[in-house]
Amino acid sequence: MSDWVTVAKVGELAPGEFRAVDVDGAQVALFFLDGEYYAIEDICTHDGGQLTGGTVEGDQIECPRHGARFCIKTGEALSAPAYEPTATFPVRIENGEVQVRDARWD
Secondary structure (H helix, E strand, O other): OOOOEEEEEOOOOOOOOEEEEEEOOEEEEEEEEOOEEEEEEOOOOOOOOOOEOEOEEOOEEEOOOOOOEEEOOOOOEOOOOOOOOOOEEOEEEEOOEEEEOOOOOO
């Protein structure tokens, strides 16, 4: 089982903000939306480009390269040219720290 990785302190991200973080070698985008933290793989499933740098509207991020949209909460691909979801990661708050782990290989 992979370990939890501290990626931020509670309160470091303003509502609607995000940051790119490394979780055991996986490139992850951490978001703070509606009082909750979400983590998705920072990869567009259309062409492997980074999602961070794209526009966030509500609970969606738009890939800056070709405009594919993904749900930040579920990783679901919402528009072409992406059809496959991006991975999501479990997030927890422990002692005032935001922690993420890559559970894909557990």
